[in-house]
Amino acid sequence: MTERLIIRTAHGHVSEVPLDGAVLVIGSDPSCNVILNDSAAQPQHAVVSKEGGTWLARAYDDSAPLVLDGRVSPELRLEHGARFAIGATQFEFSSERTSLESLPGGSEEISNPEEAVAQLYASQERVTSEMARVVVGQSAVVKQILVALFARGHCLLVGTPGLAKTLMARALAGTLELQCKRVQFTPDLMPADITGTDVLEEDPVTNARQFRFKRGPIFTNLLLADEINRTPPKTQAALLEAMQERRVTTSGVTHELPQPFFVIATQNPIEQEGTYPLPEAQLDRFMFCVKVGYPSAEEEERIIMETTQDAAREVERVLDGNSLIAFQHLVRKTPVSRHVGAYVTKLVRATRPDAPDAPEFVSRWVRWGAGPRAGQYLILAAKSHALLNGRLNVSCDDVREYALPVLRHRVLCNFAASSEGVDSDEIVRRILEAVPEPDYAAGE
Numbered sequence: 266m267t268e269r270l271i272i273r274t275a276h277g278h279v280s281e282v283p284l285d286g287a288v289l290v291i292g293s294d295p296s297c298n299v300i301l302n303d304s305a306a307q308p309q310h311a312v313v314s315k316e317g318g319t320w321l322a323r324a325y326d327d328s329a330p331l332v333l334d335g336r337v338s339p340e341l342r343l344e345h346g347a348r349f350a351i352g353a354t355q356f357e358f359s360s361e362r363t364s365l366e367s368l369p370g371g372s373e374e375i376s377n378p379e380e381a382v383a384q385l386y387a388s389q390e391r392v393t394s395e396m397a398r399v400v401v402g403q404s405a406v407v408k409q410i411l412v413a414l415f416a417r418g419h420c421l422l423v424g425t426p427g428l429a430k431t432l433m434a435r436a437l438a439g440t441l442e443l444q445c446k447r448v449q450f451t452p453d454l455m456p457a458d459i460t461g462t463d464v465l466e467e468d469p470v471t472n473a474r475q476f477r478f479k480r481g482p483i484f485t486n487l488l489l490a491d492e493i494n495r496t497p498p499k500t501q502a503a504l505l506e507a508m509q510e511r512r513v514t515t516s517g518v519t520h521e522l523p524q525p526f527f528v529i530a531t532q533n534p535i536e537q538e539g540t541y542p543l544p545e546a547q548l549d550r551f552m553f554c555v556k557v558g559y560p561s562a563e564e565e566e567r568i569i570m571e572t573t574q575d576a577a578r579e580v581e582r583v584l585d586g587n588s589l590i591a592f593q594h595l596v597r598k599t600p601v602s603r604h605v606g607a608y609v610t611k612l613v614r615a616t617r618p619d620a621p622d623a624p625e626f627v628s629r630w631v632r633w634g635a636g637p638r639a640g641q642y643l644i645l646a647a648k649s650h651a652l653l654n655g656r657l658n659v660s661c662d663d664v665r666e667y668a669l670p671v672l673r674h675r676v677l678c679n680f681a682a683s684s685e686g687v688d689s690d691e692i693v694r695r696i697l698e699a700v701p702e703p704d705y706a707a708g709e
Contacts, residue, residue, distance in 0.1 A: 268320065268360045270313065272299065275353035284320060289313040291351065292325070305329075305352025313343070316444070316523045319586065320358065322349055326475060339478070342521045378595075378657060385415070385592050386655040388584055392440045395580040399436040400429050401571065402564035408653075409555050409670055410437060410529070416649040417593045418552025418642060419508055419528040421493075421543075421674065425535055428557045434489045434529040442585035443486035444523065450496040456503035459483050460513045461520075478515065483507050486523055486586065490530035494540045501547050504528065508550040525589050545633075545677070552642045553667070554674035599648045601659045606644065607703040608661045612668065613640040615700050616676050616692075624699045630682035630692055635675035642671045661702050669693055 268284040282289065282299055291299040294308035301310070309325045320343035324330045330339045332350040341349050343358040350356065389411055396407055406422070410433065413420045422430045431447075438445035448459060461481035467474050482488065483504070493501065507513055511522045530551070532543075548554070560568060584592075614620050617634030618627050627634070647663035669690060676689040 268358075270299075271357040271359055273355040273357070275303070281359075284313065284315075291356075301351060301354055303352040303354045306354070310351055319343075319524045321521070321523070322356075322358075326477075339518055340520050342524065381595055382652050382655055382657055385595065385652050388588070388592070389415070389653045391583045392437070395440045395583060396433070396436045399439075399578050399580055400433050401568045402560040403429060403433065403557065406555055406557050407433060409553055409667070412646055412649045412653060412667065413552045414527055414589075415592050415596050415653065416552065416642075416645040417525070417596070418645065419550060420530070421548070421551040421554045422529065422531045422557050423534050423554060424531075424557030425559075426533060428559065430531040430557055431489065431491055434487070434531075436580055437529075438487045438489075439580040440583045441487070441589065442582050443525070443589070445487040445489065446482040446485040447489040447491060448482050449491050450493050450500070452496060454496045454500050456500050457481065457515075459500065459503045460507070460515055463516055478518070478520065480520070481513075483513060484520075484522060486525055486527065488526075488528045490528060492533060493530040494532050494543055497541050498544055498547075501541070501543060505547060505550060525586060525593065548674045549636065549638055551674065552646070553670035555670055556673075596645065596649045596652055599652060599657065599659065601644055601648065604703055605647065605659055605661055605664060608700075609640050609643045609647075609664055611700050611703065612643070612664070612672075612696060613637070615696050616672060624696065626695055627692065630678055630685075630687055631676055632679035633677040635672055639671055639675050643667065646671055665697055668697055672696075 270282045270284060270289070272280045272282065289299060289312065290297045290309060291301065291306075291311040291313065292309040293301050293303070293306040297309065307326060307329050310329060311322055311324050311331060313320060313322045315321075322331060322341045322343055324339045331341055341347060345358065345360040347358045348355060392411065393404070393407060397404075400407065410420050410422075414437070422433070424430055434447075435445070448454075459481050460483055461479050463476040464479045465474055466477050490504065507522060507526070508528055511524065511526050513520045513522065528551075533540075559565075611622075613635050615623055615627060616631065616639075617623055618631045620627075620634070623634075643664055644659075646667035647659045650663045650666055651657070651659045672693045673689045676692055678687065678689055678692070682688070682692070
């Protein structure tokens with residue numbers, strides 16, 4: 266794999282700079298790695314660096330940003346063919362990496378889908394095995410987290426204290442060669458504490474003062490949002506753009522997040538004093554709402570005995586950022602039949618009380634049903650689940666497997682359901698029983 270920066274000057278001179286180091290400084294100063302003879306270039310104009318397997322180009326000063334397709338930007342994510350300009354000098358990022366390169370087991374391009382699926386299956390087996398060295402039990406929860414990770418979604422873990430929710434996130438980060446940051450959500454946490462803020466800095470040489478954006482903890486690959494419901498809605502909303510668009514906008518300037526980007530949030534369902542329930546818009550950004558239950562008697566005994574010993578338990582790295590991104594592309598490229606797509610559509614529409622074909626109990630118990638994003642996540646979950654089990658074919662069984670974590674937080678119960686002791690899980694289970702697969706022989 267070769268990654269390089271192609272430079273074209275205003276006089277037609279073309280040169281290439283290999284990106285084999287961690288940082289490349291561009292500017293007119295002789296100390297820079299790339300020296301520009303351009304009147305628009307600052308002494309130190311831009312820096313190209315690699316974060317979490319992704320190359321980024323950033324302007325040193327917001328007053329002299331990079332130019333991308335006629336618009337200015339302080340930051341640019343470098344993918345193959347990406348171009349930016351400093352004055353009259355053009356830069357192009359070139360990479361021979363394809364969407365399935367850098368998979369575990371070698372850096373050669375893999376054109377055989379069966380081979381790629383086999384490598385994905387082997388990788389998730391290794392990740393699961395490594396996590397099991399630290400997390401006792403909770404195998405179903407770990408599997409759901411991995412399905413969401415490879416499907417490029419986010420997870421909300423709901424469970425009582427002490428069930429290893431935070432430990433699972435840390436163990437996952439340990440098996441991935443990615444940057445991980447943790448944010449403890451508290452009532453006094455502000456949006457800028459997550460996204461970052463502009464700070465006034467003084468140049469020690471020129472004594473000139475200027476604002477510089479100081480990045481918050483959201484600029485990472487894996488963000489652990491601990492007890493997310495303990496902070497006010499305006500701070501919770503700081504995650505909305507990041508989770509959906511993979512970017513952050515502050516003071517009118519958009520900053521790209523490192524890729525891959527994955528959010529694991531935890532929530533305690535029993536202690537509601539001093540908490541702020543997540544708004545529906547925030548909940549909808551999570552692919553899965555995973556309920557973390559108590560361990561079995563055997564698992565609990567293992568937890569009590571193993572965690573009270575003076576022994577450190579470490580996990581080994583399994584995947585890097587490039588491999589994970591390649592697997593995420595593989596999930597997206599996996600075909601799904603019209604039969605499965607029609608079944609997902611029927612399931613999602615059956616959750617809406619005003620739909621003409623909704624079951625009677627939905628009209629009686631549901632205040633608000635799932636939107637189209639639920640259908641998208643059901644398809645992606647089914648694809649990811651099939652590939653993680655070594656299959657290229659996606660079936661309706663794969664959809665049913667993940668209907669609960671996808672739909673439970675998108676089906677809002679009304680007062681009648683609460684008074685009768687019915688929750689969203691029960692409604693989803695009944696919908697699965699009531700909605701049949703499409704029968705094409707009957708013309709459905």
